[in-house]
Amino acid sequence: MxxxxxxxxxxxxxxxxxxxxxxxxxxxxxxxxxxxxxxxxxxxxxxxxxxxxxxxxxxxxxxxxxxxxxxxxxxxxxxxxxxxxGLAGTLSGQIRIGAPDGCANYLLPQVCARICDANPDLDIQILALPRIINLSRREADMAVTVSAPTAGQLLVQKISDYKLHMVATRNYLESHPPIKTVAGLKGHRMIGYIPDMIFDRELDYLNDLGIERVALASNSVSVQLRQVTLGTGVCVAHDFTLPFHPELRKILTDQVSLTRSFHLVRHQGDQRNERLNRFAEALTRGIREEIARLEAAAAS
The missing domain is CATH 1.10.10.10 (Winged helix-like DNA-binding domain superfamily/Winged helix DNA-binding domain)
Structure with missing residues (x-):
């Protein structure tokens, strides 16, 4: 048999x-x-x-x-x-995307909603995890990552750069000593990632700034932003999240301005899959446009 x-x-x-x-x-x-x-x-x-x-x-x-x-x-x-x-005019079936939670919470919902509007028979699942998505185990059909992987049989495409700045609420800034330099941050409560749970070197922002203590820490971007919006401290935030949190103000913009990149990672064997190719094209275009729109709104 x-x-x-x-x-x-x-x-x-x-x-x-x-x-x-x-x-x-x-x-x-x-x-x-x-x-x-x-x-x-x-x-x-x-x-x-x-x-x-x-x-x-x-x-x-x-x-x-x-x-x-x-x-x-x-x-x-x-x-x-x-x-x-792929022969059909619209996409159908189910596609799962893995992404770090900043992207998954602030970019993918609206991008995927627009793709679904154009493809009514398509089901999209967003897997938001504060770690690297394991494509070899088929956890997802594709993943958005911060670093471009160099190992494994993968297709890697850069989506877009994005910017990050230090932020705090107006109330926090008015009720605490002025923050004029990066060195002066040491006198303030810092909010950031749990140091030993940072899954990508590109996310170790505070260590790069010489800040060793993180008083309020989480492995989730959403939790960090919730903490800073309560006026409890200072954190590094993606510019594309700021239109969702109008109470936050950028600080030290002349001294701290970070740039990172999103990449789309796929199984190498899927490069002949027309359905996934079309979806990947729509997804990368949508993320690129959404970052540009939100960063422009944050700058205005």
Whole structure:
């Protein structure tokens, strides 16, 4: 008996999740069914594909060999599906985007809403995580990142630069000593990332400014901005978030003006997927335009 594509999908899920229960949740199957299907595939191939370890299900040598072929088969199926979907006038189906929460909260909602307006049969899922999205495990179809990855078989496209400045509320600035220099920030309560949870070197703003203590810290941009809008301190904020928080004022603009970049990262095997290509084009254009619109509003 030769393995079928359904069994290969289950094999891929177990290999990526390293657990029958996690694979079952992903596939909407109970773990016992997943285990039986894996056993059936091993019987069909006459080889053990997984070894059980304290860490979970680990690929055997035979499993590693099958993994390479299964991924190619998956890419071929996705490419064929995307090519057929791309023939239609509008996009349909489901697409999941991973993004850091600043982008996910302040850019993607309006960008994705406009894409959905133009494609009524399209479902978009935004995965907002304060960490790097794992595309190899198919957590998402594509991801917005701050740093361009250099490892792995990935398609990387720069979307746009964006700017950041130090901010605080008017009330905070009026009720605390004047902030005239970066060195003077040390006398103020700083709001920023939890130092040991910064997942991208590009986000370590405060350390770059020589600020060691972060009195109010969160791994979420949204939480940081909520804290600063309460008048509790000073933080670094994306300019594109400022139109949503009119109570915030930029400070030290002549001394602190940071520029970072967003990149779109995709599976290399998806470059022939016309559906995802069209979506990626709409997404990058939308993010670029939204950053320009919001930064212009923040400067006015």
């Amino acid at each position: 030769e393995p079928n594509w359904d069994d290969m999908k289950i094999f891929l899920a177990v290999a990526r999740e390293e657990s029958l229960s996690a694979a079952g949740r992903l596939l909407k199957l109970d773990p016992a069914t997943v285990g039986r299907r894996v056993a059936r595939l091993e019987q069909a191939l006459d080889a053990p594909l997984f070894a059980k370890s304290p860490q979970g299900y680990v690929l055997t040598e035979a499993g590693e060999r099958l993994m390479a072929h299964a991924q190619k088969a998956e890419e071929a199926v996705r490419a064929a599906s995307g090519a057929m979907a």
